[in-house]
Amino acid sequence: MPEPRSIVFKDDRLIVKGDWPDGATVHGIEGPGAVEFRRLSSIDADMRKAKRWLDLISSDIARPATPTEEALYEASLIIFCRCFKGAGGIRQRPLKPKQVFSQIQRGQFELLKIIRDRMVAHDEQLASATVALLIRSKEHYALDVLSSNFSVPFSAIMERKYLIGLVETVLDWLDIERHKLASDLKSWFDQMPEDRVSAPAFKLDIIEGDPFRRGT
Secondary structure, three states, rough: OOOOOEEEOOEEEEEEOOOOOOOOOOOOOOOOHHHOOOOHHHHHHHHHHHHHHHHHHOOOOOOOOHHHHHHOOOOOOOOHHOOOOOHHHOOOOOOOHHHHHOOHHHHHHHHHHHHHHHHHOOOOOOOEEHHHHHEEEOOOOEEEEEEEEEEEEHHOOOHHHHHHHHHHHHHHHHHHHHHHHHHHHHHHOOHHHHHHHOOOOOOOOOOOOOOOOOOO
């Protein structure tokens, strides 16, 4: 079986993998179609990250999730919801639920968004209670005062199953859309012989700097 075609970034080098004919070269493309392809690819990368994290969680529902699994569930929920929220650069246009989900799935998505907002935006527990208790001796003297916090993590509620299914749905949709765009871009390139000959080789410039620096 031939190696799947892909691009990886390793040791400051861009490596194009796969089975290619002799003499094949790499070229950058621009234009609205290329921008849209990059946008969907960026979202696809986040969705695949969420799926990888979810796949690390045990399917054994008979036991409570470990702290690591709880963190993986919450991180997956956050990165999933991020794909439906505008950001800078090529992510200014987020995915729209109506593009991807059925009516029932849109209801599931809205529930997940509410859960995400409670956990992240408002830093709340999904369900919690804190109690303070006094321990008394049989002579009615106070021995100690104790407290305990009870909370329900995202991993313990039914809606976590919605997340698993919706991530799969988005990945399937992205695969179809990216394939259609790739076909359109190849047709566009092949229809301009002069551009095929004169297209410069692709060059990646890495600009180092402080990503947290603010403008003055």
